[in-house]
Amino acid sequence: MVLRMKLRFETLEMKAFVYASxxxxxxxxxNLLSRRRKxxxxxxxxxxxxxxCFPFIGCGYTLMTMGQTDMVDFLRTQxxxxxxxxxxxxxxxxxxxxxxxxxxxxxxxSFQCINKSAEYTPLTQMGAGIFTHNGTKWRKLxxxxxxCFRTDVIATFGETFSRNxxxxxxxxxxxxxxxxxxxxxxxxxxxxxxxxxxxxxxCSINMQKERPSDIPHHVLRALEIVLQRxxxxxxxxxxxxxxxxxxxxxxxxxxxxxxICREVLQQQLSQIRKTRKSDAQLERKxxxxxxxxxxxxxxxxxxxxxxVEEVIDMTAAGSLTTAMSNAWSLKVLAxxxxxxxKAHQEVFSINxxxxxxxxxxxxxxYVEAVIKETMRHFGALVTGRDVLEDLQVxxxxxxxxxxxxLLALYELHHDPELWKNPTKFYPEHFLPELxxxxxxxxxxxxxxxxxxxxxxxxxxxxxxxxxxxxxxxFEFLPVETLPEDxxxxxxxxxxxxxxxxxxxxxxxxxxxxxxPADSVNxxxxxx
Ligand code: HEM
Numbered sequence: 001m002v003l004r005m006k007l008r009f010e011t012l013e014m015k016a017f018v019y020a021s022x023x024x025x026x027x028x029x030x031n032l033l034s035r036r037r038k039x040x041x042x043x044x045x046x047x048x049x050x051x052x053c054f055p056f057i058g059c060g061y062t063l064m065t066m067g068q069t070d071m072v073d074f075l076r077t078q079x080x081x082x083x084x085x086x087x088x089x090x091x092x093x094x095x096x097x098x099x100x101x102x103x104x105x106x107x108x109x110s111f112q113c114i115n116k117s118a119e120y121t122p123l124t125q126m127g128a129g130i131f132t133h134n135g136t137k138w139r140k141l142x143x144x145x146x147x148c149f150r151t152d153v154i155a156t157f158g159e160t161f162s163r164n165x166x167x168x169x170x171x172x173x174x175x176x177x178x179x180x181x182x183x184x185x186x187x188x189x190x191x192x193x194x195x196x197x198x199x200x201x202x203c204s205i206n207m208q209k210e211r212p213s214d215i216p217h218h219v220l221r222a223l224e225i226v227l228q229r230x231x232x233x234x235x236x237x238x239x240x241x242x243x244x245x246x247x248x249x250x251x252x253x254x255x256x257x258x259x260i261c262r263e264v265l266q267q268q269l270s271q272i273r274k275t276r277k278s279d280a281q282l283e284r285k286x287x288x289x290x291x292x293x294x295x296x297x298x299x300x301x302x303x304x305x306x307x308v309e310e311v312i313d314m315t316a317a318g319s320l321t322t323a324m325s326n327a328w329s330l331k332v333l334a335x336x337x338x339x340x341x342k343a344h345q346e347v348f349s350i351n352x353x354x355x356x357x358x359x360x361x362x363x364x365x366y367v368e369a370v371i372k373e374t375m376r377h378f379g380a381l382v383t384g385r386d387v388l389e390d391l392q393v394x395x396x397x398x399x400x401x402x403x404x405x406l407l408a409l410y411e412l413h414h415d416p417e418l419w420k421n422p423t424k425f426y427p428e429h430f431l432p433e434l435x436x437x438x439x440x441x442x443x444x445x446x447x448x449x450x451x452x453x454x455x456x457x458x459x460x461x462x463x464x465x466x467x468x469x470x471x472x473x474f475e476f477l478p479v480e481t482l483p484e485d486x487x488x489x490x491x492x493x494x495x496x497x498x499x500x501x502x503x504x505x506x507x508x509x510x511x512x513x514x515x516p517a518d519s520v521n522x523x524x525x526x527x
Pocket of ligand 1: 318321445
């Protein structure tokens with residue numbers, strides 16, 4: 001009996017061994033075939049430095065249990081180890097991480113690299129809009145929306161900025177009277193959401209006064225959860241993702257914003273359809289973003305759900321970014337009273353304490369430098385593209401089709417060869433004397449080329465307007481002192497960097513402020 005069992009066991013072991021050998025051989029053969037097929041890619045990858053790669057998983061181990069802070073640390077560490085260009089195999093997928101200025105510009109300016117890489121797919125769980133589209137779907141919509149951001153269109157937004165800023169200043173006044181510290185982010189994000197709806201959707205949702213104040217934090221949290229998935233391969237399988245409850249959490253977090261977007265879209269569609277009189281009017285250029293969506297719905301190219309996702313995408317892209325950047329600027333200025341005073345003096349010298357108008361923004365050289373320096377430190381960290389056709393980026397380097405690119409903006413923006421004080425907050429980097437010395441393509445917060453940020457001019461106007469008018473009337477005081485070396489700050493990753501300690505500050509009314517006597521335009525919002 002014992003002998004029979006032993007024999008059976010041995011046969012089982014034997015069988016397992018034979019099966020394992022067959023599987024292993026098949027995997028090896030497939031691997032060899034794939035290597036032959038992707039010879040160009042393997043050769044190119046082998047020519048680059050990078051972390052140790054193991055069979056099958058490649059360097060996947062480095063990203064296995066990536067949290068948000070780890071993502072930031074990972075990039076910062078890898079960048080130091082393998083500067084300019086390096087390679088990663090994440091399982092069977094080849095990636096190169098680039099921060100070399102010339103290669104970055106060549107990649108971004110080419111039409112061979114307009115598709116977002118697979119890591120963006122999880123972002124569609126928040127809304128599958130222009131930000132994540134690829135191919136002809138993206139091309140068509142992008143061409144249609146570009147005119148919505150024309151300089152002459154932006155110049156007409158002065159009144160909406162003025163009226164909404166007044167509400168923001170009222171809120172700051174209350175917080176100054178209160179004397180307690182508060183979080184800048186929800187305040188600024190409610191303001192930027194109001195602006196995006198008025199300027200691009202043609203209606204006011206009164207986010208600052210009438211909507212739940214936790215929406216900004218909820219959307220930010222949803223973005224952080226989704227981005228964690230983008231960079232954590234263990235979370236990629238849909239089954240795991242659904243079972244983990246994270247999708248449910250995201251749906252709950254963005255439900256209120258989604259509800260607003262749907263409500264606005266439906267209301268605006270019926271309104272626009274009623275008032276649209278002729279085809280000539282329909283062809284009026286440039287159309288507002290919402291009108292572009294309406295045309296697409298009428299043409300059968302979008303259904304209502306898809307249009308809602310476009311609105312969510314535009315709202316997030318247009319409001320989170322500018323709010324986050326301004327919150328960083330004010331947090332840093334609070335910690336550097338000398339820089340805040342310099343910026344305040346510049347603003348004050350223009351209008352002696354009265355509201356800064358849209359047309360005066362071009363005079364704000366130092367304020368603009370503060371905003372750019374903020375984006376250099378805390379703006380988009382990294383972006384991803386797929387190489388669709390072989391792309392020659394310089395005399396020696398051709399990136400083969402099939403490789404995915406991680407474009408490391410953070411490293412470009414901290415390259416000691418380009419920046420006098422890479423890790424310090426030093427707005428002088430952007431004053432004409434230093435700016436003129438830097439080569440083209442050294443600073444790409446909005447990227448360049450066909451897939452750049454279409455809202456870049458709007459964003460700069462918006463950030464300058466708000467920063468100027470807030471520091472004109474209020475002084476911001478720190479809750480914490482920031483380290484001199486800003487790369488030591490603990491941050492989460494939500495496309496931008498988000499401080500782990502939050503955006504808390506104190507605010508004090510300036511003695512020179514003429515607010516609210518210099519009442520800005522008090523016209524009521526169109527709802
Ligand atoms: C501080 C402000 C902003 C920064 C730093 C910024 C930066 C960026 C970056 C880096 C991208 C490319 C992302 C990628 O490819 O991974 C992008 C895309 C985009 N941005 Fe902005 N952005 C800002 C404000 C805005 C504003 C105000 C709007 C609209 C009102 C906007 C609309 C968009 C859209 C629609 C895209 C997707 C474009 C496409 O894929 O074709 N952004 N932005």
